[in-house]
Amino acid sequence: MKAQRSFGSAAVGVGLGALLLPAAALADTTVSPATTPVGGTVVLTTTECNPANGDALFHVTGPDRDENIRSTTAAAGGGLSAELFTAGFTLGTYSVNTTCGDGSNGGSATFTVTPIGATPVGGAPAGGGGKDGDTGVLVTGGVLAAAAVAGGTYVLVRRRRRGATTTAA
Incomplete structure (x- = not known):
C-alpha cells in the first residue's frame, strides 16, 4: 500500500x-500590465538577469520613445525590475529589449498605451514577452x-x- x-x-x-x-x-522579460492607459504605470521585469552582475537596462522604443530605463529593484521571483510611468506617451505599442549588467540578452516584450478610459478588447494578458x-x-x-x-x-x-x-x- x-x-x-x-x-x-x-x-x-x-x-x-x-x-x-x-x-x-x-x-524572460515581461511587462505588467501589457495594456495601460496614458498616465498608467507598467512594471518591467526580467528573470534572465542576475542582480549580482549589475543592473538591467530596459530599452523602450515606440511611437514617441527611445529611452533606457535602469532596473531599480530585485524582482520578487528573481531577476530585476523597474516601474515606467506612461504620462505623456503617444498611444500605440512599445517594445522593451533588455540587456543584463553583464551584457547578455535579458529578453524582450511589448506593451500598449491606450486612451484614458478605454477598455481593452479581449483583455490582453500580462507580460507579452518571449524570445x-x-x-x-x-x-x-x-x-x-x-x-x-x-x-x-x-x-x-x-x-x-x-x-x-x-x-x-
Whole structure:
C-alpha cells in the first residue's frame, strides 16, 4: 500500500512540475500590465538577469520613445525590475529589449498605451514577452502536461481497479 501512495505522490509531483515548466521556460522579460492607459504605470521585469552582475537596462522604443530605463529593484521571483510611468506617451505599442549588467540578452516584450478610459478588447494578458523559438518550448510543455495528466489518470484507474478486485476477493 505504501508503494502505491509513493508512486501516486511522485506522479502528482511530476504532473505539477510538467505544468509549471512551460511558464518557467518562457519567463524572460515581461511587462505588467501589457495594456495601460496614458498616465498608467507598467512594471518591467526580467528573470534572465542576475542582480549580482549589475543592473538591467530596459530599452523602450515606440511611437514617441527611445529611452533606457535602469532596473531599480530585485524582482520578487528573481531577476530585476523597474516601474515606467506612461504620462505623456503617444498611444500605440512599445517594445522593451533588455540587456543584463553583464551584457547578455535579458529578453524582450511589448506593451500598449491606450486612451484614458478605454477598455481593452479581449483583455490582453500580462507580460507579452518571449524570445524567438519559444513555440518549441511551449509545445514541449504541452506534451509534458498531457503526459502527466494521462499518467495520473492511469494511476487513478489502476488503483480503483485494484481496490475493487481486493474487496471482491
